[in-house]
Amino acid sequence: MIKAAVIGATGYTGQDLVRILSAHPGVELTLLTSRQNQGVIYGHLFTACRNLVELRLSQLDYDQAAQKAEVAFLAFPHTESQVAAAELLARKVRVIDLSADFRFRKAAIYRRYYSEHRFPALLRKAVYGLPEVYREQIKKAQLIANPGCFPTSVILALKPLMQKRLIDPKSVIIDSKSGLTGAGRNAAVDFLFCEISGSVRAYNIYKHRHQPEMDQELSRLYGRKTEVTFVPHLVPINRGILSTIYVQFPRKISPSRLETIYQEAYGKEPFIRVLSLGEQPDTSKVRGSNYCDLGLSLAPDGRKAVLTSALDNLVKGAAGNAVQNMNIMLGMEETAGLKQIPLHP
Ligand SMILES: NC(=O)c1ccc[n+]([C@@H]2O[C@H](COP(=O)([O-])OP(=O)(O)OC[C@H]3O[C@@H](n4cnc5c(N)ncnc54)[C@H](OP(=O)(O)O)[C@@H]3O)[C@@H](O)[C@H]2O)c1
Structure with missing residues (x-):
């Protein structure tokens, strides 16, 4: 089983990551983080997950994250993922970032639309995580920039x-x-x-x-x-x-x-x-x-x-695509955990 962390697990994409990963046959969710709800059991905060997700939310500690997880999904607002990605990569944790922080090849573009980038070297390391375009590069990636919706x-x-x-x-x-x-x-x-x-x-x-x-x-x-x-x-x-x-x-x-x-x-x-x-x-x-x-x-x-x-902006536009990236990056079946029929009506 792959041990996975969702960093920023209480936002909308974080919640969909938890929903998808908790039903993934090859993944064990080992860490969920939040600044505002530390110590709270996830299924108590989000009652749709009652009795289904019993992990407690914790604060983000990079050493602990590296002990608990081999892959981390970052579901932070843009600009907030930069440090977290750098710290986790330094501890050999693979990172799939859902924000825009690593999507641009040029730091100048990121600066123009977001802010000064603190780790421009990581922009060259990141792979733009759209499997239908970059599947081969994703297989070898350590840092994936999940695309915008x-x-x-x-x-x-x-x-x-x-x-x-x-x-x-x-x-x-x-x-x-x-x-x-x-x-x-x-x-x-x-x-x-x-x-x-x-x-x-x-x-x-x-x-x-x-x-x-x-x-x-x-x-x-x-x-x-x-x-x-x-x-x-x-x-x-x-x-x-x-x-x-x-x-x-x-x-x-x-x-x-x-x-x-x-x-x-x-x-x-x-x-x-x-x-x-x-x-x-x-x-x-x-x-x-x-x-x-x-x-x-x-x-x-x-x-x-x-x-x-x-x-769905939260699934193929965010969490589902991120899990597809993880599957490819870690050599799992690409569709694992992602075969749900759409929810209609
Ligand atoms: N929503 C979408 O459809 C979508 C689609 C594709 C990509 N994205 C990208 O995915 C990332 C997450 O989006 P989201 O919609 O899930 O965001 P969100 O609902 O606002 O959630 C943000 C999460 O980050 C945590 N957080 C940590 N530091 C924070 C800070 N300084 N300010 C605010 N929150 C902070 C929040 O929990 P605590 O405050 O408890 O720590 C929360 O869990 C964003 O970068 C977004 O652009 C979103």
């Missing part, structure tokens, strides 16, 4: 067309909608029921922190620097992301060719489900699961398409 939905949808350079990257427009758990378990006026219920709004246009992450990864797939237009929206649901992506083809493409490209790219991927042409994915059909469902719709002229991508 919006970028996961977008990169997975665009990868086949970007890699084959079939679309004009400047034409890409991304309209993404996210449920409220995407903002974390914080009390803030903007996220009060009365502010959110019955309302949809766009936010952070041209300045969302997931934009440079998408640009970094899509540029690598395309083989040249590219910048997409990304507009996130907040919608009144708990979980789920739906990204609607508009693309243009410089040369006409046929429906069967478009379908074949996606089938070839994802036919063997355990967590990507490519729907029939014109069929639309739905956040409620991936809820609670590690699946990303992709929809393809081609315009009658064969020069434009709309891609749609649905996933």
